[in-house]
Amino acid sequence: QQQVKQSPQSLIVQKGGISIINCAYENTAFDYFPWYQQFPGKGPALLIAIRPDVSEKKEGRFTISFNKSAKQFSLHIMDSQPGDSATYFCAASETGANNLFFGTGTRLTVIP
Amino acid sequence: DTGVSQDPRHKITKRGQNVTFRCDPISEHNRLYWYRQTLGQGPEFLTYFQNEAQLEKSRLLSDRFSAERPKGSFSTLEIQRTEQGDSAMYLCANGLAGGTDTQYFGPGTRLTVL
Numbered sequence: 001q002q003q004v005k006q007s008p009q010s011l012i013v014q015k016g017g018i019s020i021i022n023c024a025y026e027n028t029a030f031d032y033f034p035w036y037q038q039f040p041g042k043g044p045a046l047l048i049a050i051r052p053d054v055s056e057k058k059e060g061r062f063t064i065s066f067n068k069s070a071k072q073f074s075l076h077i078m079d080s081q082p083g084d085s086a087t088y089f090c091a092a093s094e095t096g097a098n099n100l101f102f103g104t105g106t107r108l109t110v111i112p
Numbered sequence: 113d114t115g116v117s118q119d120p121r122h123k124i125t126k127r128g129q130n131v132t133f134r135c136d137p138i139s140e141h142n143r144l145y146w147y148r149q150t151l152g153q154g155p156e157f158l159t160y161f162q163n164e165a166q167l168e169k170s171r172l173l174s175d176r177f178s179a180e181r182p183k184g185s186f187s188t189l190e191i192q193r194t195e196q197g198d199s200a201m202y203l204c205a206n207g208l209a210g211g212t213d214t215q216y217f218g219p220g221t222r223l224t225v226l
Contacts, residue, residue, distance in 0.1 A: 006154075032213045043203050043217035044155065045114070089154045093213060098168045099145065100215060102154025 003027060004092050006103025013110050019077040021106045023090035026071065030092040034100070035064065035075045038087045047088075048075075080110045114138070116206050116218035124224045125194055132190045133221045135204030143207035144187050145215060146179055148172065150200045155217075161187060194225045 005024045013019045023033075031052055036044035050057045050064040050073065057064045063076040077084055087107050091100040115138040125131050137144050142163050147155035158177070160168040163184035173179075176194075181187040191198055201222050205215040 034214070036217075041219075041222070043114075043116075043118075043205075043219045046214060046216065049214065091154070095213060097213075098143075098160040099157030099170070100155070102156070105152070105154050 002104070003101035004090055004103045006090050006106060008106060009104070010107045011109070013080045013108065015080065015082060015110055015112050017080050017110075019075075019080045019084070019108055019110070021075045021088055021090070021108075022072065023074065023092075023103050024070075024072045025092050025101075027092070027094075028071070029094045030101075031095050032093050033064070033066065033073050034091050035062075036089045036091065036102075038089065038105075044089060077108075080108075082110045082112050084108060085110050114206075114216040114218065116204060116216055118202075118204050118218040118221050120221055121219060122222045122224075124226065126226050127196060128193055130190065130192045131194055131223065132188055133202055133223075135187045135189070135218060137186070137204070137206040138216065139185075141206035141208050141216070142184060143215075144181055145205040145207070146187070146189050147203040147205060147217075148200045149203055149220070155203055158189075191223075194223075196225045199223055199225045 034049035035047045038044045061078045066073045087105045090103040117136045144161040146158040149155040161181040176192045201220040203220045204218040207215045
């Protein structure tokens with residue numbers, strides 16, 4: 001059973017546009033929600049993470065929006081650039097737990 | 113570069129052979145995780161060490177898999193009698209106990225079983 005559901009599976013965005021990736025979870029014990037970026041042949045790299053005590057977190061062009069009641073969170077990439085083309089994974093875990101549960105990934109392509 | 117290194121980066125083996133992968137973590141990070149990632153999927157948790165103690169194993173970790181972390185430093189993951197279904201990227205991640213739950217991933221070892 002997929003603990004974290006991610007959509008869309010793939011996304012094509014024009015340069016300068018906004019990329020939006022959505023995730024949903026069921027386990028209300030989850031309280032840590034990171035996003036990872038992965039380029040082909042590389043390991044996932046942490047982009048940004050949020051905890052449920054805030055509804056939004058912004059770092060540069062990347063913003064996480066969090067809706068605790070809906071058990072959903074999303075990644076927004078503003079002013080998308082071709083260098084942002086990669087696969088993005090959302091994940092979730094409980095504080096102190098020993099593993100992250102990952103979504104199935106979104107392959108983002110930013111067209112010049 | 114997260115400071116986590118893995119060796120080898122690529123491994124091709126024949127079915128039935130044994131393989132061993134190594135992870136060298138960030139020196140002060142005492143939590144170490146192994147994940148497996150198949151094509152088109154997110155990483156899946158395999159096992160976790162705090163220092164040298166293996167504290168959790170996923171049901172994905174069959175008895176053909178064994179992991180060690182002697183002296184709480186580097187870790188090895190061994191797969192015995194490899195099967196074609198073992199073909200995947202094997203990822204090592206580090207974290208700091210008492211920290212922010214952040215896990216830093218290495219570049220992975222890509223295993224292909226022929």
